[in-house]
Amino acid sequence: MKRILTLAVVSLLTACSSQVQLPSIDDVLPSKELDKTMYLRGDFTLWDAEPQYQFEQVAPAIYQANVKFSTPGKVYEFKIADADFSEGYNCGYSEAAPAGQSLILGQAATADCNTIYNYFSFTPAIKGSYIVSIDYRNYDEPKVTITKK
Numbered sequence: 001m002k003r004i005l006t007l008a009v010v011s012l013l014t015a016c017s018s019q020v021q022l023p024s025i026d027d028v029l030p031s032k033e034l035d036k037t038m039y040l041r042g043d044f045t046l047w048d049a050e051p052q053y054q055f056e057q058v059a060p061a062i063y064q065a066n067v068k069f070s071t072p073g074k075v076y077e078f079k080i081a082d083a084d085f086s087e088g089y090n091c092g093y094s095e096a097a098p099a100g101q102s103l104i105l106g107q108a109a110t111a112d113c114n115t116i117y118n119y120f121s122f123t124p125a126i127k128g129s130y131i132v133s134i135d136y137r138n139y140d141e142p143k144v145t146i147t148k149k
Contacts, residue, residue, distance in 0.1 A: 036082040038063060038089065041079050041081050042076060044069075044078070064131050066129060066131055066132075067131075072126050072127050073124075074124075076123070078119060078120055079091060079119045080111065088113055090115060091113040092111065092115040093119070094109075095112065102121050109144050130146055130149055132144065
């Protein structure tokens with residue numbers, strides 16, 4: 001009787017564990033690789049693609065650029081785009097996002113990389129160096145974050 005009960009419990013546990021599905025690598029990584037050089041382009045660069053504002057990959061599907069904001073309280077405007085503002089590589093705020101164009105320190109905002117006019121804005125409380133990150137782990141809804149360096 002003890003043996004039958006043990007077999008029943010083992011069968012039950014095996015059946016339960018076989019139904020658990022872990023995410024595949026395709027669920028975690030972006031659906032396609034970023035194949036163009038991206039830049040932080042804004043009023044502080046006269047909207048040009050400047051090498052010092054080039055995004056560097058820091059983790060799979062995560063890119064960062066450094067920027068200095070020297071005037072506290074000033075509204076800085078920018079986009080993340082390639083050298084030609086190409087379709088699919090021209091990232092501004094998503095109109096579907098509730099926060100709109102203003103970035104808040106440390107909070108992710110959804111980007112739209114097919115926008116023409118939707119630039120992000122950020123108003124630093126103090127002058128200094130900041131990091132702008134774009135997270136492409138969900139390629140259809142990239143997230144933009146700004147943090148203090």
